[in-house]
Amino acid sequence: MAHLFVVDDEASARTTLALLLRRRGHRVEEADGVASATKRLAEQTFDLVVTDLRMPDGDGLDVLQAARAQADAPEVILLTAYAEWKSAKEAIRLGALDYFEKGQEPEELFHRIDNALASRALRRENANLKAQLRERYGLPGLIAQSPAMQAVLDLVERVAPTDATVLIQGESGTGKEVIAKAVHHASPRAARPFVAVNCGAVPETLLESELFGYVRGAFTGAAGGKLGLFEEAGGGTLFLDEIAEMPATLQVKLLRALQSGEVRRxxxxxxxxxxxxxxxxxxxxxxxxxxxxxxxEDLFYRLNVIQVTLPPLRDRREDIPALAEHFLARAAAKLGRTLRLSPPVLERVLRYPWPGNVRELENAIERAAILSRSETVEPDDLPPHVSAGLQLGPSPALPRQVTLAEAERAHILTTLERFGRNHSGAAEALGIGRTTLWRKLKEYGIVR
Ligand SMILES: Nc1ncnc2c1ncn2[C@@H]1O[C@H](COP(=O)(O)OP(=O)(O)OP(=O)(O)O)[C@@H](O)[C@H]1O
Ligand SMILES: [Mg+2]
Incomplete structure (x- = not known):
């Protein structure tokens, strides 16, 4: 049950809507104009506000702003007449979640209301969960809503206090490093170093001296001595990433070190x-x-004392909304903007299979945040293959045609990203001169 606020000067329309919503189990308050609505909004927090756009004593946009100004701001859906389409778009820019054209089936409005309440509930749940995790692991960024990830966290919690070796398995981008850090932070070693080494990215000879260190004069060029990572991680945790890539000779040395608890530089x-x-x-x-x-095989058994397997993201879709909200909030903070995901965006990201797992979702949301032109991220802002999914259920809340200028702006941004913000490279790839690119960057507000 949610607490709703219906604002409309037309008494019959308002009371009918309020009645239908009460029948659906909600608690509903009513107001008959802008003045009474803003007054009430100053005293009471609601989950959702449904307001008429045009009222005799003022504008629904004022109700919207009063609502959005609250600390735990409610979602806002605007009721409009067809001709008011333009101000409705303006309202979306001001932070309204959605608008609804009067005269459509009320079922469609209920569907939008349910969506809005669901996304609000998710946002809150996510905030709670983050607070909990910070308490448990000092890890603000670890999202685990799905039963599968909850089970992983339970395991993390049980193995953390021990010194047992843990083998973390999972497809690329599923969060193996995140979990390794969680184990470290939940362990008694948390105050000591967490040292990660990617066994696949370092050449064999270098990897050996990295891990075990060397003494002065050990080989040509070894002027000073160097501590190995085993010793650098002293008292803490050593994370051997991409362990399958470790060369055979080093596997022997690693096994010996693990068994004896000693290394020789x-x-x-x-x-x-x-x-x-x-x-x-x-x-x-x-x-x-x-x-x-x-x-x-002997090294495998030595490492595989405890096994943690991270399921691919497509097998734990319950995590997707919270992860998306989390990455969006982070990107928004980086960009210094206020951003939210529209319900159709959530539908799209829930449907897409994410072969690159959490990392791919993270990149897609970051890109969408950069491309988004208003406070609400729309499906068009997602990478095309993500947004192209089949449409489910009733019409999406906000069908929107991309203008030529928007497409050009987006294309320029993507190309710039690809060239690491190098203007000459981007201009050449776009087939225009540097001066033209510069003019467009200014025109589209990409640079000042
Ligand atoms: N549960 C999660 N909550 C929040 N962020 C996550 C979560 N899982 C993964 N991420 C983010 O996704 C990205 C990929 O995670 P990570 O590097 O741990 O994956 P990986 O399994 O080690 O990938 P790879 O195999 O490519 O090395 C990181 O930016 C990480 O912060
Ligand atoms: Mg990794």
Whole structure:
């Protein structure tokens, strides 16, 4: 049950709507004009406001602004006549969630109201969850709404206090590093270093000296000595990312270090004791590598004391809305803007399969935040293959035609991103001169 506020000067329309909404189980208050509505909004918090746009004593936009000014601002849906389409668009820019043309089926309005209430509930739940996580792990950014991720967090909570080695498996972009950090932060080692090394990205010889360190004069060029990551992570956690990529010779040395609790720097005669907790991650081809003989089975068993498997995002869609809201809030803060996702955007991101998992969703939302022209992110702002999904259910709330200028602006932004904001490169790719590009950047407000 939600607390709704219906504002309309036409008594019969207002009371009918209020009655229908009460029948649907909501608590409903009414106001017959702008003055009485803004007065009430100053005293009472609502979940949702449905307001007429044109009223004798003023403009529905004033009601909208009074509502949006509240701390825990309600969602706002505007009721308009067909001819008021332009001011409705203006209202969306001012932060209205949606508008509804009078004279349509009330079922359609109820559908929009349900959507609006659902997105408000999600936003709140998300805020609560974030607060909880901050308390538990000091990790503001970890989203786990789905039962699958809740189970992962339970496991994290149980293994964190121990020194057990954890093998984190999951497709690329599912959040393996995020979980490794969560284990570290929830462990007694939290105040000590978390050191990550990507075993696939460093050449073999370098990886060895990175991990184990070397003494002065150990090899040509080894002028000073160097601590290895095992020692640098002393008292803390060492995260071996892409462990499947580790070269065979190093696998032996790693296993020896784990079993003995000692490392010997290159060129050293004596071993040093280490105090690290080891976490490792792989994107899932470890089993294949073992059967091919390129990954040692004994090392696998040594690492695989506890196994955490992160499901792909398509198998835990419950996380998508909260992740999307989270990435949007972060992007908005970075851009210094207020942004929200329109219900059709949520529908699209829920439907898309996300082969690149959380990382792909993160990139798509960041891009949408940059491209968005108003406070509300629309499906057009998403990458085309994401927004192209089939339409479900009743008509989307806001069908919108992209103007030529909007398309040009978006294309320029994407090209600029691709060239790392290098103007000459972008201009050449766009087939225009640098001066023309500069003029367009100013015209579209991309630069000042
Ligand atoms: N549960 C989550 N909550 C919030 N952000 C997440 C979550 N999972 C992943 N992310 C974000 O998604 C991105 C990818 O996560 P991460 O780097 O941990 O994935 P990965 O599995 O290590 O990927 P790869 O295999 O490509 O290295 C990061 O920017 C991370 O912050
Ligand atoms: Mg990673």
């Amino acid at each position: 290159l060129g050293a005669t004596q071993a040093a004791t280490i105090d690290v907790r080891v976490l490792a991650a792989t994107n899932g081809d470890l089993a294949r590598r073992i059967s091919q003989g390129s990954f040692r």
